[in-house]
Each structure stands twice: as C-alpha cells, then as structure tokens.
Amino acid sequence: MMLCSHCRKKEASVFFKAIDQNQVIELHLCDDCAEKRGISLVSEPSSLSIPEILAGLSGLGIKPGGLKEQSAACQACGLRYSQFRETGRLGCNHCYASFRPLLAPLVSRIHGFPRHQGRTYRLNSSRNLEELKKKLKLAVAQEDFETAAALRDQIRQAGQSE
Amino acid sequence: MQLNNMLKLKAAWLSADAPESAIVLSSRVRLARNLERHAFPGKARAKDLSRVIGEIFEGTRKNRIFGKAAFLRLEDLDDLDRSLLVERHLISKDLTAEPANRGVVVGEKEKMSLMINEEDHLRMQSLEAGLSLSAAWEALRRLDDELGQRLNFAYDPDWGFLTACPTNLGTGLRASCLLHLPALVWTGSLNRVLESLSRMRVIVRGLYGEGTRVLGDLFQLSNATCLGSTEEDFIKHLTDVVQTLVVREKEERQKLCAGGERLKLEDSMYRSVGILSHCRIITFEEAMHHLSYIRLGIALGWAMPMGLPQLNDIFLTAQPAHIQMAAQKELAARERDQFRAEKIRGQIRA
Numbered sequence: 001m002m003l004c005s006h007c008r009k010k011e012a013s014v015f016f017k018a019i020d021q022n023q024v025i026e027l028h029l030c031d032d033c034a035e036k037r038g039i040s041l042v043s044e045p046s047s048l049s050i051p052e053i054l055a056g057l058s059g060l061g062i063k064p065g066g067l068k069e070q071s072a073a074c075q076a077c078g079l080r081y082s083q084f085r086e087t088g089r090l091g092c093n094h095c096y097a098s099f100r101p102l103l104a105p106l107v108s109r110i111h112g113f114p115r116h117q118g119r120t121y122r123l124n125s126s127r128n129l130e131e132l133k134k135k136l137k138l139a140v141a142q143e144d145f146e147t148a149a150a151l152r153d154q155i156r157q158a159g160q161s162e
Numbered sequence: 163m164q165l166n167n168m169l170k171l172k173a174a175w176l177s178a179d180a181p182e183s184a185i186v187l188s189s190r191v192r193l194a195r196n197l198e199r200h201a202f203p204g205k206a207r208a209k210d211l212s213r214v215i216g217e218i219f220e221g222t223r224k225n226r227i228f229g230k231a232a233f234l235r236l237e238d239l240d241d242l243d244r245s246l247l248v249e250r251h252l253i254s255k256d257l258t259a260e261p262a263n264r265g266v267v268v269g270e271k272e273k274m275s276l277m278i279n280e281e282d283h284l285r286m287q288s289l290e291a292g293l294s295l296s297a298a299w300e301a302l303r304r305l306d307d308e309l310g311q312r313l314n315f316a317y318d319p320d321w322g323f324l325t326a327c328p329t330n331l332g333t334g335l336r337a338s339c340l341l342h343l344p345a346l347v348w349t350g351s352l353n354r355v356l357e358s359l360s361r362m363r364v365i366v367r368g369l370y371g372e373g374t375r376v377l378g379d380l381f382q383l384s385n386a387t388c389l390g391s392t393e394e395d396f397i398k399h400l401t402d403v404v405q406t407l408v409v410r411e412k413e414e415r416q417k418l419c420a421g422g423e424r425l426k427l428e429d430s431m432y433r434s435v436g437i438l439s440h441c442r443i444i445t446f447e448e449a450m451h452h453l454s455y456i457r458l459g460i461a462l463g464w465a466m467p468m469g470l471p472q473l474n475d476i477f478l479t480a481q482p483a484h485i486q487m488a489a490q491k492e493l494a495a496r497e498r499d500q501f502r503a504e505k506i507r508g509q510i511r512a
Contacts, residue, residue, distance in 0.1 A: 050328065077201045089281070091205035093196060093316035093324040103328060107321065110329055112363075113390025116322030118333035119306070121315055 004030035050088030053109055074098040129155065165243045166487050169479070173250055173289075174271035176478055178470035180292025184461040185408050187340040187380070187474075190251070191298040191397070192287040193306055194325045194334035198314040202326040203279045211263035214283050221312035222267055222276065227305055232268045236261035242492065245483035251289065253277050274305060281326045282334075284313075293404055295337050299397045322389060332389025337400045341407060344379040344458045345414035348427070355410060363387050364403050378450030378457075378477075383407070419462060428464075431455045435467055439510050441503040443496070449480045449506060467510050476509050 002012045005028045012028030072081040079091030081099055090096065096103065108114045132155045139148040175188040196202060197217060200210045215235065222228050236244060236257065244258040247266060257264050257280045265278035277285040286309070288302040316324040322332035330336070346352040356366055363386040368376045383404060385396050418427055434452035438444075457473055459466045468476075478484065485502050486493050493501060 077205050079205060087204075088328075089204050089326045090202060090328070092201040093198060093318075096318060096321060096324050107328055107331060107389065111332065111387040111389040113387075115320055116318075116332045116389055117391055117395075118322055118335070118389075118393050120319070121310060121317040121323070 002028050004028060004033050006030075006033040050106070050110075051085060053106060054085050056109075069102060072099060072102065163242055163487065163490065164239060165246050166490070168246060168250070169484065169487055171272070172475070173478060174273050175251075175289040175291050176474040177291040178474055180290070181294060182408055183292040183470065185342055185411055186293040186404060187291070187342060188251075189290045189293060189295045189298050189337070189339050190287060191295060191302050191335065191337045192285050193302060193323075194282045194330045194336075195284040195286070195306075195309075195313075195323055196316040196325060197283045198316045200283065203281065203283060204326055206279075208263055211279050215263060215265040215278050217313060218276065218278050218284055219265065219267070221309055224312065225305070225308050227274055227301075227308075228267060228269050230270050234266050234268070236264040236266065242483055242486055246487055249481040249483050250478070252287075254280060256280055274301060282330070284309075293339060293401065293408070295339065295397050295401050295404075299337070299393065303393070330388060333391075333393050333396065335388045335393050335396055336384050337397055338382050338384035339400070339404045341381050341383060341404065341411075342379055342454065342457055343381055343407070343411050344454050345418055346411055347379050348418065348423075349414050351410075351414060355407065359383070359403065360386075362399075362403055364400065377447060378454040380450075380454075415458070415462065427458075431459045431464065431466075435459075438506050439467065440507070443499045444503045444506065445495075445499050446480055446482055446502070449502060450477075453477055453480075472509065472512075476506055479509075480506060 004010050004012045007030060010030035010032065012030055069081055069085075073079065074091055074095045075098055076094035077091035079095055081102060084090055084095070084099070090099075104114065132151055136148055136151040136155065139145075139151060175190075177183070180186075197214055200206055200214050203211060203214075206214070219233050222231070223233070236253075239247075239261070241258075244253070244261065247253045247268075248255055248258060250272060252268055252272060252275045253266050254277065257266070257277055263279055265276075267276040267278070269275055273289055275287050275289075277287070286302060286305055288298040288305070290298040290301075318324055323334040325331050325334055343352060346355060359366060365384050365386045367382045367384070368380075383400065385400050388396060391399075418424065434455040438449065438452050438456070453473060453476060456466055456468070457470070460468070460470050460473060479488065480502055482498060485498050485505065488505065489497075489501050
C-alpha cells in the first residue's frame with residue numbers, strides 16, 4: 001500500500017505528476033488531501049479558477065528550481081508572479097520562460113498532461129528577417145550602435161538558417 | 163446602428179439542414195493565438211493594442227477567406243451594434259467591456275470570424291450548423307496555416323501556442339456544440355449525464371458561453387483541456403461525447419412519447435404554441451422557454467405552426483439587441499417585450 005505523501009496516514013489514490021525543466025515531481029495523495037487541494041479527478045477541471053488551483057498546489061511541497069514565488073518577475077513585461085497568482089493571467093509570452101518552474105505543475109494540473117502534442121509552428125523566417133532589418137535601420141538612425149551590432153548578428157544568423 | 167444590414171442576413175450556422183440539426187444547433191471551433199512581439203492584451207499599452215489590430219487586419223485582408231469580410235473596430239460601433247455581435251456569437255461579452263482598441267472581422271455568412279484583443283491578441287472562430295465539428299476544424303486549420311505565415315505567433319515547442327491564461331495553452335483550441343436537450347431536462351436525467359461529462363473532460367455552459375444561464379434547454383458543451391493531444395483528437399473526443407448525448411436525448415424523447423407523460427408533454431407543447439401565437443408582451447426568457455417546446459414538437463414530427471428554419475429565425479431575432487435593431491431604436495425592457503410579442507406573432511402567421 002502506498003501512503004499519501006502529504007498526510008502519510010491514508011492510502012494514496014490520486015497520482016499527480018508534473019514535469020519541471022529537469023525534474024519530475026510526483027505526488028501520491030489520498031482522496032481527502034487531493035480533494036482539499038482541488039486535485040480530485042472527479043471534480044470538473046474547469047470548475048476551479050487559476051488562483052484556486054494555485055492555492056491548492058502550494059503547500060504540497062513542490063519546490064520549483066530556485067525561483068522564489070514572491071520576488072519572481074518577468075524580465076520582458078515586468079509582471080510579478082504574485083500578480084499572476086491573483087489574476088490568473090500572464091503578461092506576455094516571455095512570462096512562460098520567466099516563470100517556467102512555477103508554471104509547470106499548474107499546467108500539468110489543468111491539462112492533465114505536460115507537453116504539447118498538437119500543431120507545430122515555426123516563425124516565418126523571411127518575415128522575421130524583414131523585421132530585424134527594419135529594427136537595424138532604426139537603431140542606426142538613433143545611433144544606438146550596441147543594439148545595431150546585436151541586430152546585425154541576428155540578421156546574419158537568420159539569413160543562414162533560411 | 164451601423165450593423166442593421168446584418169438583420170437581413172441569415173446566419174449560416176442556424177441552417178436547419180445539417181447533421182443532427184434536430185438536437186445539435188451548431189458546432190464551433192476556436193483557436194487562441196498571440197503575436198510574438200507584443201505583450202498580451204491585459205498588459206499591453208493602448209499603442210500596442212492598436213498596432214496589433216492593424217497587423218491582424220493587414221494580415222487578414224490578403225486572405226481569400228476574408229475577401230468580403232467586415233473589418234470593425236469596436237469603438238466605432240454603438241452599444242446596440244456590439245450587443246448584436248454578441249447575440250450572433252461573433253464576439254464575447256468580455257470583448258465589449260472595454261471597446262477601445264478591440265476589433266472583429268466577420269467573414270461571409272458569418273461562418274468564419276476573428277476577435278482581436280480580447281484576452282489573447284487573436285481568437286479565430288469557425289461556426290457550422292449541426293454536428294459538424296470536423297468541418298469547422300478543417301476550415302479553421304486552413305485559416306491558421308495562412309495567418310501563421312503572415313503573422314508571427316508566440317509558440318513554445320513544449321507548451322505549444324502561448325496564451326494569456328494557461329487554461330488555453332497548447333493547441334489553443336476550444337471546440338463546442340450547442341445542444342437542445344429538453345427530454346433529458348423533462349425527465350430529470352440530465353444531472354446524472356452532466357456529472358459523467360465532467361469526468362470526460364467536457365465542460366457544460368449556458369447559451370452565451372462562460373458564466374451564462376441555461377435558456378430554452380440549450381447547453382453548450384466544450385473540451386475542458388487543450389494541451390497534450392492533437393487538435394484532431396480533441397475534436398474527435400468532443401464529437402464522440404456529443405454523439406452519445408444525442409443518442410441519450412433521442413432515447414429519452416422516445417420514452418416520453420410512448421409513456422404516460424405524453425399527454426402532459428403534448429399539453430405543454432400546444433400551450434406554448436398558443437402563447438407565442440397570441441401573446442402581447444413576452445420576455446426573451448419566456449419566449450425561449452416556449453420555443454424549446456415547439457422545437458421538440460417539430461423534431462417529434464407533431465403538427466406545429468412552423469418548421470425548423472422558421473423557428474431558428476425566431477430564436478435569433480427574438481434576442482434583445484435584434485429586437486431593438488429591428489425597431490430601429492433603443493427600447494426600454496417593457497417596450498422591447500411588446501415589440502417582441504408582435505414580431506413573433508407576425509413570424510408565426512407568415
């Protein structure tokens with residue numbers, strides 16, 4: 001018999017797996033502990049809001065690799081993780097990279113699966129190139145040579161991959 | 163009141179000539195996408211939001227699917243126009259909350275449409291009549307291919323298409339069907355059926371989607387998750403669930419017709435015909451209640467004063483914004499109910 005990894009008293013019946021960038025987090029919970037945290041298989045997945053699911057996940061001993069929940073912020077848009085906890089909405093696509101270890105268990109909980117299996121997508125490289133050239137022109141005009149140098153490298157790279 | 167021309171148009175998704183259209187009114191598939199270079203709408207500045215509309219309008223105009231489309235900015239429309247779009251299931255109520263820098267593109271026959279700067283930069287939708295999720299998906303897949311070439315979507319190989327809310331992450335796909343389930347409601351079996359649905363990762367909602375009430379025994383079923391399977395698998399799963407429900411509803415209808423409840427059902431149905439044919443004041447909710455019985459009567463092949471196409475038309479045009487648009491002015495609730503009664507009586511006589 002496998003005991004509940006949270007209360008260590010009852011038999012575990014809900015098995016919950018989340019994949020972080022480099023580690024698999026496994027939890028075995030009894031019905032009661034799972035229910036209390038909204039991780040019941042019987043409950044409708046969408047009946048809980050994101051803040052509720054997050055509240056349920058915290059205190060389960062998931063330690064996201066080195067990221068501190070309170071101070072974590074997205075480098076691109078400035079959204080703090082604590083703001084996401086309140087609203088359930090991310091600020092930009094870079095938030096997914098900034099908060100990756102914190103989001104991994106949530107994504108698994110919502111979808112019951114940690115990886116995308118649907119359509120694949122590649123950025124349109126010729127369009128990307130156009131955009132980069134436009135930016136380079138702007139950077140040169142503004143005499144921002146540091147940015148211009150970085151953009152030139154990116155253009156060279158994009159040109160090679162085409 | 164720019165959009166009053168829309169009243170003359172029949173929404174293709176309300177056609178009565180479609181698979182299982184006696185029970186399944188419509189099938190809808192939507193995809194959530196975001197542009198890589200801009201913050202999500204909730205965090206973006208007004209200037210960025212305006213640029214997003216511009217980029218999406220530009221990318222879409224070249225698309226043959228939207229050759230004859232209407233490109234609209236919500237701030238250019240009045241409240242009534244915006245409500246009309248909600249009632250025709252072309253935009254969400256959320257999009258109307260803050261009209262500045264929100265956009266919508268409506269394709270021919272209202273089959274394909276885009277919603278811009280709601281929770282995500284882009285929501286593409288494909289609507290079909292009856293149980294036609296695969297057809298709706300096929301049309302949307304082609305649109306996604308084309309727009310994906312012109313716009314740069316935010317994408318991560320592990321997590322798929324990136325969305326403002328992690329519940330839409332992955333495929334960004336939400337498929338839904340609008341079902342008419344009066345027999346399951348009548349016999350009280352619906353609750354048990356709905357309970358089993360939640361275990362199958364299917365969500366049930368009211369007529370206008372999230373957080374809306376159930377009217378006229380109409381239920382919207384959609385997939386609860388959208389990451390971890392292919393788009394085709396999500397579509398197939400929902401189609402299977404809807405098909406099961408269609409069978410259950412049909413069984414329940416047969417039982418009702420054969421059993422001791424038949425007389426009671428007949429009585430309710432013909433009372434509804436009487437009320438809609440003679441009422442002088444009627445709310446939308448009450449009209450929906452009676453239309454539900456008449457729809458059931460038509461499906462059972464009983465003598466009813468109208469066919470399914472006519473009933474679908476009344477169902478669409480009895481909604482509050484449609485009524486005011488037809489009256490060509492804003493009306494108070496009481497005036498609306500009066501105008502609605504008059505209109506429905508006319509539609510039944512026609």
